Every structure is written in C-alpha cells, then in structure tokens.
Amino acid sequence: MIPRSKKLFLIGIFVLLSVIVFLRRPIPNYVFSPKPFSGSIQEFAQQRNASATHPVIPGCEESYFGSPSAGTVILYIHGFSACRQEGEMVMNEVASQLGVGVYYVRLPGHGTNIDDFRDTGFQEYLQSVEEAVQFLLSQNKRVVLAGTSMGGTIATYMADLYQADIDALVLVSPFYDFVARSSKLLQIRNGEDIFSALGFATRHRDVSNPNLYIENYQDYWYNHYSIKAVGHLVDLRNFVLKNVKPQEINLPVLLLYYEKDKKTRDTAASVPAMLKVFKMMVNYAPDGLFKRSVRIRDGNHVLLSQYVSSDYEAAAVAITDFLWRVTERNGNYK
DSSP, X not given: OOOHHHHHHHHHHHHHHHHHHHHBOOOOOOOOOOOOOOSOHHHHHHHHHHTOSSOOOTTXXXXXXXXXXXXXXXXXXXXXXXXXXXXXXXXXXXXXXXXXXXXXXXXXXXXXXXXHHHHOOHHHHHHHHHHHHHHHHHTTOEEEEEEETHHHHHHHHHHHHSTTTEEEEEEEXXXXXXXSGXXXXXXXXXXXXXXXXXXXXXXXXXXXXXXXXXXXXXXXXXXXXXXXXXXXXXXXXHHHHHHOOGGGOOSOEEEEEEBSSSSSBOSSBOHHHHHHHHHHHHHTOOTTOOEEEEEEXXXXXXXXXXXXXXXXXHHHHHHHHHHHXXXXXXXXXX
C-alpha cells in the first residue's frame, strides 16, 4: 500500500506537470503549398512584387543582383522587421567578387506596414522562402542559403529540408534564442497577452545612437511594432528547433557572429545559442566537410548593412573566402 504522503506527492507532481503542459505555448504547424513558376529569375521577382497585398516600401522589394546566367545563386533571407537592405551591401560585394548571383527575398509582412507585420504568421515566411528555393532549383541553379537573424533561422530549416540540393549555408547572427530573460514569458500560452497587460503591447527600438544606426536606417526597418509580431518570431523559432536536427545538416556552413568580449556582444540574438547549434553541426559533420565560425569584434546584431555600423570588410572577406572554397571547381567541397 502506498503511503498517503507519497500519494499526495505524486498527485502534486501530476498537477504541476499538467499545469506546465497547459501553459506551454503550442507549436503551430506549417505545410508547404507548391506554386510552380516557369519564367526568368527577373520575372519571378517582378511577379512576386506585383502580387504583394500591400504597397512595398521602395528599397524593400524582392530583387536579383548579378547575371541571369550565373550558375550559382545566393538566396538571401533578411531578418525580423527588416528587408533586403539588411544584407544587400555586403552580399552584392561578395557576389561581384565571385561572379555569382544574389536573390533577395522579401518576407511577407515586411517592408510594408506594421499592421501587415502584426497579422502575418511565420508560415507565410516559410512558404515564401520555400517557393524561392524551389524556383531557383527548377532553373538548375546551384543554391547557397544565407540569412541574417530570423533569416538565419529560416535558412537553417531550408538547409535541413533541401540539403541534397543546396551547396552551402551562411548564417549571420542567426536567431535561435533571445538574450532578454523577459522573453521567456512568450513561451507561455498567449504570452503576448501577458506583455500587453503589463503595458508592453508595442515594442520600440531605440535608434538614436548615431555611432551605430546610420542615416535612413528607419526607412527600412520597423522600429515600433506589436508584441504579436514577436509572437510569430517565437512560433518560428519553436517550430524550427522542434523539426530540425542541426547534427544532420551535412553541408558546408559559415557562422558569423558579433562578440567583442563576453560582456559586449549581440544583444538581440543569443551568442551561446548560436555557438551551441553550430557546435552540433560541426561535431557530427563527415570528415572534410568545411564548417567555419567567424567572430566579428566590431559590429552589432546586424553585420552586413550599410545602415548599421560594423566591420563590413571582415564580414565580406569571411563570406567570400568561404564561398570560394565551396564553389571552386577543383576543390573537395560540394
């Protein structure tokens, strides 16, 4: 016979686990809906821009840089609240050096208005990027996935899904977790409502530091937005980490991250989380598969944009060298 005290203990554990399960934020699903397209790469961009449900801010449209005949195309995915300006300056330089193309995706809800941003779920982000991946592959392009911040999260998912057809993965400040401890509240079911009740229904980004944010930055990023938009980011992060096993991504991988020292480093995305995921990719990689991490000591979360102060040259050199190794015809890399 089980003692009464032990029964009460077991009942307490059961109730606690039930509460935790009930309060835990559910992870939504994502199912891709194929949309074949047979035109040129420029026509693909034009069609996607024309089909936008809201006017797109000039400079945030989808675009292609490079020769249409380029055999290799970098598919660049921008981050949360941003657009292609987050990576265009450095990625164009890299493409010019290597003679490859760059296709810049505009994630739905971005580069339009904050209401559109609030109302657009992460499934639409993934749908848009997966359409672009399938289109480039249908054009017989060698594809390199590259992403900044949330774009790195999406690139990680697509690299796992399409790794048999992808040449390499470039992760720039990839978002795998927040730095702020308060963000843990968003892992609770309807956590956005808790933030709203506490008076934080809208998030604001301080861009007043002229040494960090360069003129016109505010034209291409949302600097205030609903906490519900952050909820979409949390759902994306949870979905990707649930469905992707980093150790099974057998691709050449480059990680760029900002860290001056342990106290001065990326304040938007967790550097330890980046390094943890990268380590998993490295530890299980087959012998000879090229994987490299590069620490940028002068920068911020955004490392490739002309509108945010950073060591652009170090980033450009690291990406160019990595992709040269990957794409050289006589090398041992895919």
